[in-house]
Amino acid sequence: MSSETGKILTTDGIPLEESLKQAEKKNKIKAFLLVAPLLLFLIITYMIPIGDMFSRSIDDKMVTNMLPKTYKAMETWDGKELPPEEVFEAFYLDYKILVKNKTAGKLQTQLNYEKNGFKSVLKKLARKQKKFEEGNYKEQIMKVHKRWRNVEYWRAIKRRAPSYTYSKYLKGVDMYSNEDGKIVQVSEDRRIHRILWIRTVEVAFFVTLFCFLMAYPIAHLLATLPMKYSNLLMICVLLPFWTSLLVRTASWMILLQQQGIVNDFFVWTGLVADDNRPEMMYNKTGTYVAMTQILLPFMVLPLYSVMKTISPSLMRAGKSLGATPAIAFFKVYFPLTIPGIGAGCLLVFILAIGYYITPALVGGASGTLISNQIAYHMKSTLDWSFASAMGLMLLTGVLVIYWIYNKLVGVDNIKLG
């Protein structure tokens, strides 16, 4: 027998494999067309913005494009001593165009990021350069301001030569690359981001913990109560979910403020003196309380969906085999809820780590998180590339947590519903 007969043919003589492919082609196309709108939506609203964010966060072409001749001339300069005349000349020519186009301001700002005090030097140069004569630009420029004699300033310009930079990421963790190109920490009084990162992780961790401690009994009750009560309780859990986030946060502000209901109650019970009302808002406490309440349903629902599937006869079996209710709970019931705990904790932690509105409203100075800092740079300083860098660092952090979680517990063990 030849190998030809090894191939299975259909009754029409077409190889079976080919025939199968043909038959399934239509279905495949149909399936793809059905998911295509979603795919397109995801690409447009998710993949493209993230890509844009990434390119923004490392983009440093602005200065490179503003000083093309300078960087060309600087290619041969080793950066040890003052650059030669050609560099000065190129810089003068580049800068002249910028001043003429009224775009010198941008360069001043950018170089000032690199070296403090650069702005005033450049502004002075912008005024004086109109009277420059041809030739010997080195002398003329150095005469405008004595700082031009300082090689540091020229090195600062050179550092901005590459079109791409990771300096924004360093800034996100309170570091920068100094004049020698070494990565060092910023001075201690200016390390604000690291505090924010730590606080963000801390708040997310504790909010997750509080949510877990509160949601576990609720979910258990939901899963074991008879239908008519559990439905009511479920509505109680979901009702806040259906209320606007702002309304909920605002109501916490009413409750927690110094003249608010909670404080009034404390005073009424005599727990605190009227003139010594504790501050429960505009600090971490407010953030904890409001975020825990807001994120609670995200913990309750996965836990509930897992607990619902655990047969009550398992606990009974445990007890009938001689385990006290406590042992039966910890040896039988609890291990079976781990997939729900994993899902709930991951969900709440990831949501909490990027939380914005609530900390912004009730967090005050000591309760704001990294996302508030990102928003600040987006809206106030307009340093979008820095905001993008921090946003990506946050995203990376979440992915790392997810990866660790997958290693420890296994994503297959997550049950969201």
Place this chain on the structure above:
Amino acid sequence: MSKKADFVKFEKVDKSYDGKVLVVKDLNLDIEEGEFVTMLGPSGSGKTTCLMMLAGFETPTNGEIFLDNNPISNIPPHKRGIGMVFQNYALFPHMTVFENLAFPLKVRKMSQEDIEKKVDKALSMVSLGGFANRMPGQLSGGQQQRVAVARALVFDPAVVLMDEPLGALDKNLRESMQYEIKHIHENIGVTVVYVTHDQGEALTMSNRIAVFNDGKVQQLSSPDKLYEEPVNSFVAEFIGENNTFGGEVSEISNETCKVKLEKGEIIANPISVKSVGEKTTVSIRPERALINPKDKMDNNQKGKIEEVIYHGDHTRVRLNLLGNSEFILKVPNSSQNLDIKLGNEINIGWNSHDARALDPK
């Protein structure tokens, strides 16, 4: 060792869930040590509730349950020392078979060595020797069932409760498991209280069967007695097949009575009727009525064949007899040449002893 006749004792037990309806009414039941007692009944008859009260997951509304003469209503389930096999096995899905079996021993703080010995023994008892390290999810239904039985027995409980343990198995497996459980019971002599709604299962396995209906034990007796001598029409109906005639007693003596039907009259065995004029239901097992009887029988009637269904080992014949068009006969598949054809009129005969005049339906 003499066996205690009332090792497990239900005394005047009532149970109500909502304060309106009694699920179990005035239950009195004695179970002997080492006995295999089945609670049999339709769903909602209160049999599972009784089991749950014995296990400690439900408390009696009134009355008391005794285990070895000790009242147990106030003892929590984990201190009762009663093994239980659940309807859906209730194996712990996150533990291996070994860990499942070791669980009751571990909570009793046995040494690791004893645990291993006992688990090995229990597993070989249900012939699952090599399965100790499997997870329950990797076992077939029958194997899971055996693990559940082994787990309920491994800590040597005085009583083992089984709540419809074979309900989820297919027919063949169910039958072989019935024998297996029966043999295990015979070998180790543990007291078993078994709940089922499957009468075949109950008849095969039990020493005694308690037939439940409407929260009450209708009859408590051995399987053969239950089948041959049902004390009321519910039991007669529920256990096996039976043909019934509703009528009124027209004559009564010690041994027999005459029951007048709408059409005709039959001679019956008075079980629960006492006097003339009482309404009654007469119950006759299909196999007790014969076609063209050779021996003399005191009931002889003519019936018309309305349906013939071939069943392999026997043939079911539906007749119209004395106005009852649901009269069933079971004719064994033998070479006997009986004239069983649709529409034929045939002679049917039975002894008055086998026609039991019970309470009216």
